[in-house]
Amino acid sequence: xxxxxxxxxxxxxxxxxxxxxxxxxxxxxxxxxxxxxxxxxxxxxxxxxxxxxxxxxxxxxxxxxxxxxxxxxxxxxxxxxxxxxxxxxxxxxxxxxxxxxxxxxxxxxxxxxxxxxxxxxxxxxxxxxxxxxxxxxxxxxxxxxxxxxxxxxxxxxxxxxxxxxxxxxxxx
Amino acid sequence: xxxxxxxxxxxxxxxxxxxxxxxxxxxxxxxxxxxxxxxxxxxxxxxxxxxxxxxxxxxxxxxxxxxxxxxxxxxxxxxxxxxxxxxxxxxxxxxxxxxxxxxxxxxxxxxxxxxxxxxxxxxxxxxxxxxxxxxxxxxxxxxxxxxxxxxxxxxxxxxxxxxxxxxxxxxx
DNA sequence: GAATATGCATAGCTGTGCTATATAATTGAC
DNA sequence: GTCAATTATATAGCACAGCTATGCATATTC
Numbered sequence: 001x002x003x004x005x006x007x008x009x010x011x012x013x014x015x016x017x018x019x020x021x022x023x024x025x026x027x028x029x030x031x032x033x034x035x036x037x038x039x040x041x042x043x044x045x046x047x048x049x050x051x052x053x054x055x056x057x058x059x060x061x062x063x064x065x066x067x068x069x070x071x072x073x074x075x076x077x078x079x080x081x082x083x084x085x086x087x088x089x090x091x092x093x094x095x096x097x098x099x100x101x102x103x104x105x106x107x108x109x110x111x112x113x114x115x116x117x118x119x120x121x122x123x124x125x126x127x128x129x130x131x132x133x134x135x136x137x138x139x140x141x142x143x144x145x146x147x148x149x150x151x152x153x154x155x156x157x158x159x160x161x162x163x164x165x166x167x168x169x170x171x172x
Numbered sequence: 173x174x175x176x177x178x179x180x181x182x183x184x185x186x187x188x189x190x191x192x193x194x195x196x197x198x199x200x201x202x203x204x205x206x207x208x209x210x211x212x213x214x215x216x217x218x219x220x221x222x223x224x225x226x227x228x229x230x231x232x233x234x235x236x237x238x239x240x241x242x243x244x245x246x247x248x249x250x251x252x253x254x255x256x257x258x259x260x261x262x263x264x265x266x267x268x269x270x271x272x273x274x275x276x277x278x279x280x281x282x283x284x285x286x287x288x289x290x291x292x293x294x295x296x297x298x299x300x301x302x303x304x305x306x307x308x309x310x311x312x313x314x315x316x317x318x319x320x321x322x323x324x325x326x327x328x329x330x331x332x333x334x335x336x337x338x339x340x341x342x343x344x
Numbered sequence: 345g346a347a348t349a350t351g352c353a354t355a356g357c358t359g360t361g362c363t364a365t366a367t368a369a370t371t372g373a374c
Numbered sequence: 375g376t377c378a379a380t381t382a383t384a385t386a387g388c389a390c391a392g393c394t395a396t397g398c399a400t401a402t403t404c
Contacts, residue, residue, distance in 0.1 A: 012299065016291025018310045019298055023205050023290055024222065025316035026198030027215050031240035032320055033195050039393075043199050044360060050196065061382060068203035073361055075384060080359085097369045097382040118195055119188025125323050126191055127184065133315050138190045140312030143305050144197035148204055151297050211362075216391060233351060245392055247353060269351045269400050
């Protein structure tokens with residue numbers, strides 16, 4: 001196995017190029033999806049919801065890290081989500097500065113409806129995928145999800161049990 | 173092969189779900205990429221550039237369709253691209269209302285640099301992909317690109333030869 | 345040549361993202 | 375136990391990408 005360094009450099013280049021193609025394809029797919037669904041749904045809100053559903057209630061700061069946005073951005077998103085009653089804020093008994101953010105039933109339904117409408121909107125473009133192509137897409141999504149989930153050292157999902165049930169507005 | 177209808181419905185559901193997973197993964201990947209690159213580059217500008225490079229000079233309206241944005245959005249993007257000297261506007265001799273938008277060398281370089289920095293930024297997260305995983309991602313990107321390109325009836329790339337070489341600001 | 349259609353620009357809004365900074369609570373040092 | 379430093383969220387204010395509605399100029403059609 002000679003010239004390992006050269007081989008590795010080549011391989012890194014190849015992987016980089018593939019990643020760029022994936023990002024580029026993602027970028028376009030996002031636009032196609034936005035236009036076909038009529039653009040009424042917000043990716044950021046749904047991303048936040050699905051993070052919460054996947055990992056359970058967590059603090060705003062943790063949510064910001066998981067969702068890859070700055071903390072003030074997440075504060076805004078959580079406010080909007082709260083106004084729609086898709087999440088509720090639960091006081092954190094261990095730290096009066098913090099809140100646990102939890103998805104409501106309504107929020108779960110909203111995400112589910114979004115997934116249905118997104119699937120329906122994109123289906124016509126992809127309906128005649130071969131089984132093999134469909135499999136490739138499914139595996140690619142799984143690979144991306146796994147890598148992205150693993151990208152953060154630890155984060156979240158460690159917070160769960162410490163929260164109380166005091167709703168916002170109640171005496172603290 | 174009995175119950176074709178039921179089977180097809182099931183298959184449609186499966187494909188829909190896969191597509192939703194792909195969109196969801198894309199959405200997250202976009203955020204990871206934005207954060208890791210330091211977020212200085214704008215996806216919309218680069219999407220426009222790469223469309224122009226792939227399909228050659230075209231009108232603002234065509235570019236809007238290809239890039240899946242509304243026409244006023246594209247007008248703004250083209251203005252920004254022009255200010256950066258990444259594109260130039262060429263008068264369309266066949267129609268005085270229209271412009272042909274063409275990428276400059278500077279624009280090509282900007283896209284190339286973006287691709288390099290994006291690849292470098294994401295590589296650490298994906299460096300230890302197996303050859304097989306890398307292949308799955310590459311094929312998924314190709315499938316998405318092909319479908320998205322095919323989604324529009326015809327559009328663009330039919331416009332090329334009709335344009336002149338009169339630069340903006342020159343007598344029209 | 346007047347009416348209609350088309351291509352682009354402008355105005356003005358919303359939402360998502362950012363940084364810098366404020367406020368309040370917690371933690372740590374002494 | 376109090377004061378300083380740190381931490382969690384909120385607020386302010388900005389930029390940009392997206393949209394719809396609409397205006398303006400040029401083409402096209404009858």
